[in-house]
Amino acid sequence: MDNFVGKIEQLTSRMGMEAYIYLGIAILGIFFLIHIYSSRQVKKKLRETIDTHIHVFQKTFELSNDALMVLSDNFHVIYANQSAVDLLVLEDDFLDKPLNPMPQIKRKREWEPLDICIEGKSEKEQKGVRKYPSSLLKNTKQKELPINLFIDTVPQAMQTYTIISMHDLTAVHQTAGMEYKHRLTSLPNQLQAQKDFPMLYSKVHVENKKIALMLLHFDNFTRLRSIVGYEQSDNIIIKFSRYLKNIVSELNISVYHTFDNHFLLTVSNMETLEQIEVLAREIQLKIASAYKLDDANLHLTVSIGISVYPDSGTTRQLLDHCYKALEKAQNGGDGHVELFIPAKNKNKFDELTLHNDMQAALDKGEFEVYYQPIVNAQTQEIVSAEALIRWIHPTLGFIPPDIFIGLMEKTGFIIKLGQYILEEVLKQLRRWQLFKFKQIGISVNVSMVEIATGEFVQHVKERLEYHKIDPALIKFEITEGLAMQNEGETEKYFYDLKKLGVSILLDDFGTGYTSFTYLKKFPADIVKIDKTLIDYIVENEDDRRIVKAMIDLGHNLGMKIVVEGVENKEMVKILNGFGCDYIQGYYFSKPLPVFEFQQLLREK
Numbered sequence: 001m002d003n004f005v006g007k008i009e010q011l012t013s014r015m016g017m018e019a020y021i022y023l024g025i026a027i028l029g030i031f032f033l034i035h036i037y038s039s040r041q042v043k044k045k046l047r048e049t050i051d052t053h054i055h056v057f058q059k060t061f062e063l064s065n066d067a068l069m070v071l072s073d074n075f076h077v078i079y080a081n082q083s084a085v086d087l088l089v090l091e092d093d094f095l096d097k098p099l100n101p102m103p104q105i106k107r108k109r110e111w112e113p114l115d116i117c118i119e120g121k122s123e124k125e126q127k128g129v130r131k132y133p134s135s136l137l138k139n140t141k142q143k144e145l146p147i148n149l150f151i152d153t154v155p156q157a158m159q160t161y162t163i164i165s166m167h168d169l170t171a172v173h174q175t176a177g178m179e180y181k182h183r184l185t186s187l188p189n190q191l192q193a194q195k196d197f198p199m200l201y202s203k204v205h206v207e208n209k210k211i212a213l214m215l216l217h218f219d220n221f222t223r224l225r226s227i228v229g230y231e232q233s234d235n236i237i238i239k240f241s242r243y244l245k246n247i248v249s250e251l252n253i254s255v256y257h258t259f260d261n262h263f264l265l266t267v268s269n270m271e272t273l274e275q276i277e278v279l280a281r282e283i284q285l286k287i288a289s290a291y292k293l294d295d296a297n298l299h300l301t302v303s304i305g306i307s308v309y310p311d312s313g314t315t316r317q318l319l320d321h322c323y324k325a326l327e328k329a330q331n332g333g334d335g336h337v338e339l340f341i342p343a344k345n346k347n348k349f350d351e352l353t354l355h356n357d358m359q360a361a362l363d364k365g366e367f368e369v370y371y372q373p374i375v376n377a378q379t380q381e382i383v384s385a386e387a388l389i390r391w392i393h394p395t396l397g398f399i400p401p402d403i404f405i406g407l408m409e410k411t412g413f414i415i416k417l418g419q420y421i422l423e424e425v426l427k428q429l430r431r432w433q434l435f436k437f438k439q440i441g442i443s444v445n446v447s448m449v450e451i452a453t454g455e456f457v458q459h460v461k462e463r464l465e466y467h468k469i470d471p472a473l474i475k476f477e478i479t480e481g482l483a484m485q486n487e488g489e490t491e492k493y494f495y496d497l498k499k500l501g502v503s504i505l506l507d508d509f510g511t512g513y514t515s516f517t518y519l520k521k522f523p524a525d526i527v528k529i530d531k532t533l534i535d536y537i538v539e540n541e542d543d544r545r546i547v548k549a550m551i552d553l554g555h556n557l558g559m560k561i562v563v564e565g566v567e568n569k570e571m572v573k574i575l576n577g578f579g580c581d582y583i584q585g586y587y588f589s590k591p592l593p594v595f596e597f598q599q600l601l602r603e604k
Contacts, residue, residue: 011467301335471501
């Protein structure tokens, strides 16, 4: 460096002051050139960085399912991602060109161009992001699409830019619509039916015609499915749904696929009950026609329950009455049609009211156990009794057991009631022991609903041990028909009960599923012959032969025989002659409250 400075000094000493000036200018020029070069490099670098960021943002926006678009203040397209291109059906050369034609937006009731939405109707509306949910878009192809619309403006020095975001709701609406359609047939489901009912019912006020609900149920469909398979049974449902759709096109009827093999029809143009029943029969004939499966013909039947306004009650009750009618139709056999008419189903007890009052009735002691004596046929001495439940409602009064027992079985409340009855019987037997009453056996009715819990046997064992009651004093009665519906399971449970030392009594024998094989296998100690079989034994010889044969059969299988429903001395004489073991009926006593029964027990 010293050498370089020395050379400069030598040069300047020769050239004088002017050399200093020129040298300074040269150095400044060099620095200026260096600065120019550096500035260009920085700007180039900055421009490359900005371009990279813009490219990244564009890629990001392209991934969005929402339509994103930037417009200039004269509505030229500055940017639009692919979703916007697809939604608005933009041409290939849309950039830097105005939107033409302008998309239409329906925010409330009227259509208006997008540019009007952007400009807004007031300064207040233009502030911040403007949101227009649940709008409709009409694109350049005149296709109407549901959207959520968002608009914002970005003021700059030279002009104002508008940012638009549109969220396509088509898929959302389609998914929401499926909530109201049946998965298999795409028919409207029960949710849709409940939404449609108010409109249907409003027709009552403007049309002088009947409104009917028809509930259709394929008979034995579970068995059919096990035979032909899941796919073929679905095909049957689909084929039937197509037939119902054809009915819709011909008549003023709405069709709903409510459950697996249930269809609901709402009919609003019928003038008579006869027309409605004729339609039901036509549907049955259609489905009864052979359904071809390979080389086999499947003959199908449907049970139909019908409720009609105003014949079946108020519109509010129509659906409930329709289900009641279907239940009765199914109980009547395959292919049965039942029309709900209150005169045929008249009682003062509302099932919903009774169901709601059951728990309170149990808590408040409204249920009471009555006892009907069972006597030795030869000596007429009381040897046992049947425990029968009675419900004395505080406002409705006496409620017949055939009204509330079936309802309890359907709702499962029969389990609590059964536990209550058993507890009351065991406590009563314990009291009779303490007060030195004659020890007699008590028959307690049991429902298959109770047994099917799998806890019934253990519960009986625990309560017998707790009250210190001899198991031989307890007899469990089960209706023959219920026992035979699930023969294997019933047999197992009742053998477990017999291990406890209790007796098994087969009730209502001869009314339903009577089979010598079942009777031989079933672990019953006593058979109770139903009242309906002895009503005419005094005057009808055939009935006498049947009853005698059943008594002999029971004795040959080692069982005792009880005959219920005995109402006169002539019946008693005939049954004694047949060798009947025990008799129960009004001839000896009606069911009595415990205090009256105790008095009768002392007398006998």
